[in-house]
Amino acid sequence: MLRILSDLHFRDASSRLKRLESLEALLEGVDELWLNGDTCDNQTGMKPEQVEEIREFFTSRVARVRFITGNHDPDISDTHDASAAEGLLWATHGDVFLDDIVPWSSVRDQLGERIKKIKAEHPERGFSEFADRIATMREACIGFRRECDPEKKDLSHRVRRLLTEFFPPRQPLAMINTWRTIADRAVNAAATWRPEARVIVTGHVHFPRIWQRADRWVINLGAFTGPLGAFSVDVANEMAAVRRISWSHDSCFPGKVINQIPLASPPSQSLSPDA
Numbered sequence: 001m002l003r004i005l006s007d008l009h010f011r012d013a014s015s016r017l018k019r020l021e022s023l024e025a026l027l028e029g030v031d032e033l034w035l036n037g038d039t040c041d042n043q044t045g046m047k048p049e050q051v052e053e054i055r056e057f058f059t060s061r062v063a064r065v066r067f068i069t070g071n072h073d074p075d076i077s078d079t080h081d082a083s084a085a086e087g088l089l090w091a092t093h094g095d096v097f098l099d100d101i102v103p104w105s106s107v108r109d110q111l112g113e114r115i116k117k118i119k120a121e122h123p124e125r126g127f128s129e130f131a132d133r134i135a136t137m138r139e140a141c142i143g144f145r146r147e148c149d150p151e152k153k154d155l156s157h158r159v160r161r162l163l164t165e166f167f168p169p170r171q172p173l174a175m176i177n178t179w180r181t182i183a184d185r186a187v188n189a190a191a192t193w194r195p196e197a198r199v200i201v202t203g204h205v206h207f208p209r210i211w212q213r214a215d216r217w218v219i220n221l222g223a224f225t226g227p228l229g230a231f232s233v234d235v236a237n238e239m240a241a242v243r244r245i246s247w248s249h250d251s252c253f254p255g256k257v258i259n260q261i262p263l264a265s266p267p268s269q270s271l272s273p274d275a
């Protein structure tokens, strides 16, 4: 079975995930695991050996692991997306659907400036194809340190983090606007970049939810940080099963199945030989 998780934000003080061993039950019976970005923030205060420890934890437990990049771990691998079920399911972190990566963030303008500079340095690269956009966006995120050390959790850091998240009020409003529009953005982009994709799996906006748009589905896996919780997607037997991740003490478990979406190609239009 393939299981997809997203936005673990490991080593971030606001992540519910305090030790990787809490994930053991989520890895049982999994032969392929995709971590759909923001597994950790490897641009702020992490040593390469700490990233290696994370990698080792997963690869020693699951036969095939893909570390898909996110805006906080832009160089954890060179995998920016992945497909399964003959392309019917497509996963990517999700910032690629937004022109300025994190429209709700206090660092939006700084990232915007970086993007502008990289575009100027690469006139040959457009900003509309998936590969071009993600190359520019990941380059913008590399070496981009957070303004607060995510590992610190003393009161002054917590207050600073809250302030950087909610002031000015443009930021929470931009977050709500992103939640409102992300499904349409994902569906429209997928229709061009991955037209065969029917189930689009994202993270990034930390808003666990499933949307249906005509014959396409968008699943946001939420996050291990923040109050809204996280989903997983399990792919087996031509089905994508969305589960809520539940917690007991400090361990996570695959919880209730919220939805099951069939992953089968639409029936062929051609006539059978006997017709």
Ligand SMILES: [Mn+2]
Pocket (backbone or CB within 6 Å): 007, 009, 038, 070, 204, 205, 206, 223
């Ligand atoms: Mn994230």
